Amino acid sequence: xxxxxxxxxxxxxxxxxxxxxxxxxxxxxxxxxxxxxxxxxxxxxxxxxxxxxxxxxxxxxxxxxxxxxxxxxxxxxxxxxxxxxxxxxxxxxxxxxxxxxxxxxxxxxxxxxxxxxxxxxxxxxxxxxxxxxxxxxxxxxxxxxxxxxxxxxxxxxxxxxxxxxxxxxxxxxxxxxxxxxxxxxxxxxxxxxxxxxxxxxxxxxxxxxxxxxxxxxxxxxxxxxxxxxxxxxxxxxxxxxxxxxxxxxxxxxxxxxxxx
Numbered sequence: 001x002x003x004x005x006x007x008x009x010x011x012x013x014x015x016x017x018x019x020x021x022x023x024x025x026x027x028x029x030x031x032x033x034x035x036x037x038x039x040x041x042x043x044x045x046x047x048x049x050x051x052x053x054x055x056x057x058x059x060x061x062x063x064x065x066x067x068x069x070x071x072x073x074x075x076x077x078x079x080x081x082x083x084x085x086x087x088x089x090x091x092x093x094x095x096x097x098x099x100x101x102x103x104x105x106x107x108x109x110x111x112x113x114x115x116x117x118x119x120x121x122x123x124x125x126x127x128x129x130x131x132x133x134x135x136x137x138x139x140x141x142x143x144x145x146x147x148x149x150x151x152x153x154x155x156x157x158x159x160x161x162x163x164x165x166x167x168x169x170x171x172x173x174x175x176x177x178x179x180x181x182x183x184x185x186x187x188x189x190x191x192x193x194x195x196x197x198x199x200x201x202x203x204x205x206x207x208x209x210x211x212x213x214x215x216x217x218x219x220x221x222x223x224x225x226x227x228x229x230x231x232x233x234x235x236x237x238x239x240x241x242x243x244x245x246x247x248x249x250x251x252x253x254x255x256x257x258x259x260x
Contacts, residue, residue, distance in 0.1 A: 096147060096256030101132035101231075101249050105190040112195040122251045124172065124235045124242040131177060131190065134229045134255040144224025145258040148174050148231060149217040150208045152252070162246055167239030169210040174218050175232040176203045185230035202232065208253075210242065220258065229255065 106116040109127045122130045150172075178185045178201040188199055206218030223229055233253070235242065244251050 095259045096149075097259055098149070098151070098254040098256045099134055100254055101134050101251065103133040103190055104249060104251075105131050105193055107131065107193070107195045107198055109195055115192060115194045118190045120247055120249050121245040122233065122242065122253065124233045124240070126235060126238065126240055129232055129234045131188075131193070132231045132233070132249075132251075132253060133185070133188075133190065134231065135227070144222060145220045146223035146229075147217050147220050147256045147258070148205065148208070149215055149254050149256055150210055150212070150252055151215050151254055162244055163252075164241070164243040165210060166241040168237040169235070169240055169242055170212075171235075171237055172208045172210060172240075172242065173234040173236065174205045174208060175234060176205055176221070177201065177230045177232045178203075185226070186228040188230055199230075205231075217256075223255075223257065231255070 103118050104120060104122060105118055106121065106123045107129050108114055108116075122132075124130055177188065177199050179187055179199045180201045185199075205221045208218065209216045231253075233242075
């Protein structure tokens, strides 16, 4: 145990006691400068190099410009490179050449023996259907594939006042009508045709929604090698009624032949 008067006691405050006088031992502190001068030199050097690079950049780009001969020697000198591959992967919407019907006639289930003859009117209801004749052979540069479209009356050149639609007109059936054993429909006489004498051959091509905007189109169907194509419009919905009369038969129903 160390006595209070022992010389082995170590000062805890870092002071040295000698004969009652206190001598303080100063511990040197680190310098507290705001910013080292070496850091200023580094920042100044970086700024100078950046300024020099920006000054020389236009000259570097000019010296690297390729001539026309050098561009032609490159593997892909065309600036549109890759567009041919994109055209192969991105489908292009088909283009159609449209043809209006040149003859029409009405058939009535209620009046099976009534002959309405050739007309310029489209009249479709649950009890009535309309046949439209198209001259398919007049459309050149075709691929033998067609669609039937319902186009806006403004595109057809028909006044909207001539159109009457009632009930549900969202499912107007489109049928191809023909006489069995005949190559086309040219033998169907609209002048003597009635519901009772209608052709027995028919094939459904699709349906049209007359409420669709801006138009409605059936799926594609083959139409090659036919000089005349007869289309029948039917409506099986309750209270369905479509009536349209135009002297030029621009009724909004057009046959579109896909262009090759």
